[in-house]
Amino acid sequence: MTGLAQDPLKVTLLAVAVAGLAGGLGLWATGHADLAAWVWTMGVAPVLVALCIEILRSLATGDVGLDIVAALSMAAALLVGETLAAAVVALMYSGGTFLESFAEGRARREMRDLLSRVPRSATRQRAGKLEEVSLDAIDLGDLLLIRQGEVAPVDGIVESPQALLDQSALTGETLPLRLSRGMAVMSGATNAGEAFELRATARAADSTYAGIVRLVEAAQRAKAPMARLADRYALAFLGITVALAGAAWWATGDPIRAVAVLVVATPCPLILAVPVVLVAGLSRAARFGVLIKGGKPLEAMARIRTLIVDKTGTLTEGQPQIRSVVTTSALDAEQILYFAASLEQASQHPVARAVVADAHARGQTLSLPRQVVETPGDGVAGQVDGHEVRVGGTAYVAAYTGSYVAEVQAPGALLVAMAVDGKDVGYLVMADMLRPGTAELLKGLRENGLARIVLATGDRRAVAEAVTEGLGLDALQTDLTPEQKVQLVLDERRAGPVMMVGDGVNDAPALAAADVGVAMGARGAAASAEAADVVLLVDDLRRLLPGMIIARGARKIALESLVVGIGLSIAGMIAAAFGYLTPVQGALLQEVIDVAVILNALRALRIDPGQIQSGTAGELPHAAGQPA
Known part of the structure; x- marks a missing residue:
């Protein structure tokens, strides 16, 4: 069942179930048993009708879920006059669907206008x-x-x-x-x-941008939804329930026995526990700056075997930084950076901003440039402390000095040349640097279940190889268009669930096509954040590791809740079949089972990524205002 927690229908059904049960209990306590039964019936009827409609829709698509057991128990209880038992089941079911829709809809937003940049x-x-x-x-x-x-445009x-x-x-x-x-x-x-x-x-x-929009929409439509975790056991559990209820009725001739079995079998622990685990897992992940858009992505994240990751802005910082400062004069590296950064304060070019930021990070106090003239795309000229300074491309500076000879540069690097008072003094080597801790992150991901890591980038192969050297990636896919990234995701999915991590508009279609799409939300494009299932709220790829650990831990707890819930329910069904439980007692027993599995489910709030497998996650800084 999908939808947002604010779904008016689910809110209304829950309110009706609560009002019906509470109102009936009040009337029953004051001696109006007949009127109480009528109120309980009125509280159950809307929930039962909505449930039957949902079951018919599911059956039409070939889905068989545990909701059928809940419908059978409510209907059977009403038919034999066990209206209180029916009201309790209705409350548990409507509450469970409300929680499930909340887990599904938490942080999930419909993709807004992908063309917002245009x-x-x-x-x-x-x-x-x-x-x-x-x-x-x-x-x-x-x-x-x-x-x-x-x-x-x-x-x-x-x-x-x-x-x-x-x-x-x-x-x-x-x-x-x-x-x-x-x-x-x-x-x-x-x-x-x-x-x-x-x-x-x-x-x-x-145009190209509109084509990317269509790719996102098509990929989202093509991605098959995951079945609810509890529903994977639906057919077997349904068969056991019907067999026990039928056997009890056949052996005793008492339909109440069958109703008691159905009421005890109502999968409230399964309907409630799994959504509680999911909500707890989503909340826990959010504390580490990982926004997971619902229960299905959380469960899918726990089953990922292959990671496809973009390069620029994902594995790398996404903006040029100074790799080294080379001097060809008497000036040292600090002096070259000082002159360059002082002049670059007058420019808004990304390279200029990176140079100024690096100088500030080194604690330099810069001078105010004068008589600045910028040639867009070429460089900047001006005066710094009375010296004539030029900073820019090698051809731009060479035209000024007439003597500059470019050095051989590494793939993907950019040379920013500089001249002072008409003479070449050196240059800055700029490059998009790998994010800190990337190697440790990939190692931690492998330790936590990833079998394959693939780089997918639109950049050149030489650049990709230079940036990722030593990371131990399983494959490099370069010079990719958005369409080719989608095809790569589809190809990799043949071997198991795939996660795609990216930040640009060109990554959005692949994010939508993957089993789990992860977007860098802090500086990434809005299109990728909208298309993704998971958004890293902090611009730190290392957040991916605690997110995966929490997802795996939550899924494990959910499975434990399922096993415990089904086991206790079967034991209660057997007791009811032998006449040890009435329908009302069976409903109350379900309440006890509910409490047990929900308390187990809440353990997901205490999952500590820093103590599972890799210690990397425990060293991460947390999101502002979000303690560990």
């Missing part, structure tokens, strides 16, 4: 004038103006001499890409440089 309108040039038009009004061949910071080609585009959300490439006149631009790419003109080559509905 503007609702575009600036079109026509007849020498600029006009704002809706995306639907853009035709093939229209000339659009894309200002700095704006997102390309449709696919097109560059009409300006050059354009600097950030395509990280689409391809995973960290660094902006320089495009010349006539080169193709994908919708969803952000203009990281000066305004440029874009000639539309596709309508909004046919």
Whole structure:
């Protein structure tokens, strides 16, 4: 049963069941037994009708669940006049479905507007004038103006001499890409440089970004829902129940015996305990910054055998950082960083922000640059402490000094050259660095049940190999499009349940197609967070390990509750078949069983990821305001 905890029908049914049982007990206590029986019947009837409708819907799809036993017990109790027993069962059932829907719906949001990054309108040039038009009004061949910071609303080609585009959300490439006149631009790419003109080559509905939206929707529709954990035992338990009830009636000729068996067999422990475990597991995971969107993803997370992980922004930080500072002059590394960072304070380029952040992290006090001139995509020139400084690409600095020779750089690295007073002084080697603790994380995941770890990235193979060297991955899949990532997930699912971890828009379809999709929620794209089953609220991939440990622990406790609940229920059914329990006594016995299995289920609130298998999780910083 799906739906949100705020489902008006489930709330109403629970309220009716509570009111019916309480009202009937009040009347019975005051000597109005006949009226009490009528009130109990009125409290049971809506729950029974709703349950029968749900059973018919399930049977139409080939699903047989434990709900059938609950329907049989309520109906049989009403038929033989055991209205109090029926009312108790109705309360337990409606309460269980309410809890189950809460577990299913906790933190689950419908995918909002995946195109939230794309503007609702575009600036079109026509007849020498600029006009704002809706995306639907853009035709093939229209000339659009894309200002700095704006997102390309449709696919097109560059009409300006050059354009600097950030395509990280689409391809995973960290660094902006320089495009010349006539080169193709994908919708969803952000203009990281000066305004440029874009000639539309596709309508909004046919563009790259809209295609990604359709991939997400199609993958979500294709992903088969998991059966409820308790329902996997439904057929066997139903057979045992009907056999015992029928045998008791046949042997004694007393239908009350059969009703007592059915009431004791009502799977309230199973209906209640599993949702309680799931809610407890969801709450526990949230304390570690892992938002799991419902009970089904939690259970699926416990069964994962293969992990597919994106590179940029997932295994790596997702933004360039200084790997090293190389000096080619009398200036030392600290002085080179000082001059570069002081000048870069005047730029909003991602590389400039990374340089300034690194200088601040080293405790440097920077000077205010003067007479700054920035050439978007090339570099920055200005004065720092009276010195003429230039920072930027090797060609940009070489044009100033006339002598710069680029050094060989590692795959995926970027050289930021610098000149002071007309002379080359050195350069910064920038790269997207691996997240701290990644190797330990992957080791911990393997210790906790993962059999295979695969990298899936839209980046080049040389870059992926350089970044992941020494991680012991089972496979590297590079140069992947969003469609190819989805196919990779489907291929890997043949060997068992698959988890996909990513952060960009290009990862969203694969996240939706996986058994469990995990998104980096702190800085990841909204599309990936909406498509995912799990969101890491803290920008720390290491949160994945406690999330998996909690999921596995919760599933183990749920299975224990199932075994205990079924065992006690069968014992009670046998006692009822031999006449040792009346229907009302059977209902009360179920209450005792309920308490036992629920107390066991609440153990999920005490799962400690730091003490299971790997010690890595215990060293993690917790989310703000969330103690361990």
